[in-house]
Amino acid sequence: MILRPNQRENILPLPVVLISTISKEGIRNAAPWSNFTPLLRPLDEVLLASWLKRDTLENIRQTGEFVVNIPRAGMEDAVMICARNYPPEVDEFQEASLRAKPSAKVRPPGIEGCLAWAECTLLEEIAREKFVLIIGKVVHLEVDDMFFNAQGEMDYERAKPLGAMLGKEGMSFTYPVFSGRHAEYKEMFYHPAAPNSG
Ligand SMILES: Cc1cc2nc3c(=O)[nH]c(=O)nc-3n(C[C@H](O)[C@H](O)[C@H](O)COP(=O)(O)O)c2cc1C
Numbered sequence: 001m002i003l004r005p006n007q008r009e010n011i012l013p014l015p016v017v018l019i020s021t022i023s024k025e026g027i028r029n030a031a032p033w034s035n036f037t038p039l040l041r042p043l044d045e046v047l048l049a050s051w052l053k054r055d056t057l058e059n060i061r062q063t064g065e066f067v068v069n070i071p072r073a074g075m076e077d078a079v080m081i082c083a084r085n086y087p088p089e090v091d092e093f094q095e096a097s098l099r100a101k102p103s104a105k106v107r108p109p110g111i112e113g114c115l116a117w118a119e120c121t122l123l124e125e126i127a128r129e130k131f132v133l134i135i136g137k138v139v140h141l142e143v144d145d146m147f148f149n150a151q152g153e154m155d156y157e158r159a160k161p162l163g164a165m166l167g168k169e170g171m172s173f174t175y176p177v178f179s180g181r182h183a184e185y186k187e188m189f190y191h192p193a194a195p196n197s198g
Contacts, residue, residue: 009166013174016162018069018082019048020093021059022108028093028100030082030111031056034164036068044138046120051131055088060134064122065106068136069114073160073175105140115159116143 003010014034021029033056035049046068050057060066071079081096093100093111100109103119110117120136143152147159154161160175 013163013165016071016079016164016173018071018079018111018114019056020067020069020108020111021056021065022063023055023059023088024062027089028091028109029055029059029088030069030092030096030098032079032083033068039135045123046118046136046138048134048136049131050134055086057132057134058088059108060122061125063107065108066120066122066136067103067106067108067110068118068120069111070116071111071114071162073162073173075113075162076173079162079173103140104142110142114144115147115154115161116141 015036017033017036018030019033019036023029031054033048033050037047039045039047056066078096078098082092082098084095086092086095092098093109099112101112101114101117103110103117106119106121110119117140118138119140119142120138122134123137124135126133126135143154144159147155149155156176157178163174163176164171165174
């Protein structure tokens with residue numbers, strides 16, 4: 001089957017994060033984001049893509065700060081309330097009954113009940129005609145000890161970090177399961193066989 005090129009978002013699972021920000025007047029905002037990725041292991045930068053008409057973008061531009069919160073399965077309803085296009089003067093924490101978690105290094109609060117909180121500062125904005133790429137630097141990274149081991153690895157089958165598969169009329173929320181294969185990073189390095197001394 002051939003799909004239209006703009007259905008490329010249907011062909012892979014996407015992350016679902018909640019980005020929390022505040023306006024320069026201090027109004028709290030939260031919005032779900034799937035165009036989000038850490039940039040190249042092991043840097044401390046993240047990338048997100050935003051349409052121009054977003055309070056999140058406006059707040060990041062005004063304050064230079066944002067928090068990337070990782071919601072769990074079970075938080076879908078709050079995620080979809082935050083996805084509504086409320087006017088900028090509406091406190092979206094209140095609308096979605098989200099509890100604020102004070103941040104360590106930035107002014108916008110995180111969201112209680114999430115699995116992890118990446119506090120970020122704006123490093124660079126790459127403007128396109130209709131959208132913007134935001135590069136942020138993670139200045140404080142905190143996780144819920146209930147779902148992470150001492151090495152900072154997530155027990156993802158228990159934690160159920162939220163993802164989504166997109167379709168024609170909407171999205172289905174997902175979470176990851178183990179495929180049965182673990183690989184160490186050292187498997188990626190090519191070691192030519194020692195020359196045959198024969
Ligand atoms: C699962 C999901 C993922 C989304 N991902 C993005 C995204 O990557 N970029 C974007 O600009 N909008 C995205 N949106 C739409 C925004 O969340 C939505 O427009 C929201 O109202 C923006 O809020 P704000 O104006 O308070 O920033 C997504 C919505 C959902 C439900």
